[in-house]
Amino acid sequence: MMLHTQLPDIALRPLRDTDVPNLAHYADNPRVSDFLRDVFPAPYTEQDARNFLDSQPTGGLPRDLAITHSDELIGVMGYIPQMGIYRHSAEFGYWLAEPFWGRGIATAAALAFVPWVFERTLVVRLYAHVFANNPASIRVLEKAGFQQEGIARKGVIKHDQILDEIHFARIRSI
Numbered sequence: 001m002m003l004h005t006q007l008p009d010i011a012l013r014p015l016r017d018t019d020v021p022n023l024a025h026y027a028d029n030p031r032v033s034d035f036l037r038d039v040f041p042a043p044y045t046e047q048d049a050r051n052f053l054d055s056q057p058t059g060g061l062p063r064d065l066a067i068t069h070s071d072e073l074i075g076v077m078g079y080i081p082q083m084g085i086y087r088h089s090a091e092f093g094y095w096l097a098e099p100f101w102g103r104g105i106a107t108a109a110a111l112a113f114v115p116w117v118f119e120r121t122l123v124v125r126l127y128a129h130v131f132a133n134n135p136a137s138i139r140v141l142e143k144a145g146f147q148q149e150g151i152a153r154k155g156v157i158k159h160d161q162i163l164d165e166i167h168f169a170r171i172r173s174i
């Protein structure tokens with residue numbers, strides 16, 4: 001499968017083993033990992049990239065897709081379904097290779113990815129939690145139709161810095 005975006009050379013597709021070098025190259029960047037949870041490896045090695053690919057579910061709908069430029073991986077966008085009483089919710093996450101920032105690529109990817117999730121899963125609520133020091137990601141979410149729901153004041157700590165965490169969600173229109 002391939003999801004096209006409003007940008008002609010930008011698409012989303014399932015991850016492949018051949019994505020390992022690009023994953024390791026672009027993800028190994030503190031300007032990416034500084035805005036992600038500590039489970040995101042930093043430094044990020046080829047072994048980390050292989051572990052990430054191995055962690056993908058086999059069969060069924062992929063959870064993470066490569067954001068591609070001319071079919072080459074330049075980022076990742078995914079969702080994590082929640083469990084129990086939260087099973088209609090999923091967390092939305094993404095990162096993009098730094099050389100490609102500021103061209104509307106993450107927004108275009110989100111505008112293609114979010115309807116794909118809503119159309120193909122039982123997810124009703126996609127949510128994202130963003131560090132308050134990440135205005136670019138906040139703009140991406142706003143442009144992709146997410147609404148701010150609240151602020152977990154001093155809710156996260158990253159590199160010894162305590163930060164507010166801003167909560168966004170987009171609800172499937174029924």
Ligand SMILES: CC(C)(COP(=O)(O)OP(=O)(O)OC[C@H]1O[C@@H](n2cnc3c(N)ncnc32)[C@H](O)[C@@H]1OP(=O)(O)O)[C@@H](O)C(=O)NCCC(=O)NCCS
Pocket residue numbers: 031032033035036093094095096097100101102103104105106107108128129130131134135136137139140
């Ligand atoms: C967040 C990220 C995905 C954005 O990707 P991108 O393709 O550059 O995003 P877009 O170009 O679609 O949109 C970025 C928007 O943020 C704005 N922006 C960028 N830096 C900004 C800043 N310092 N202050 C305010 N706005 C800023 C841009 O102007 C643009 O908005 P506009 O279209 O209204 O002008 C990318 O920076 C990234 O991967 N960051 C590290 C990982 C990360 O933060 N992931 C998300 C965790 S919640």
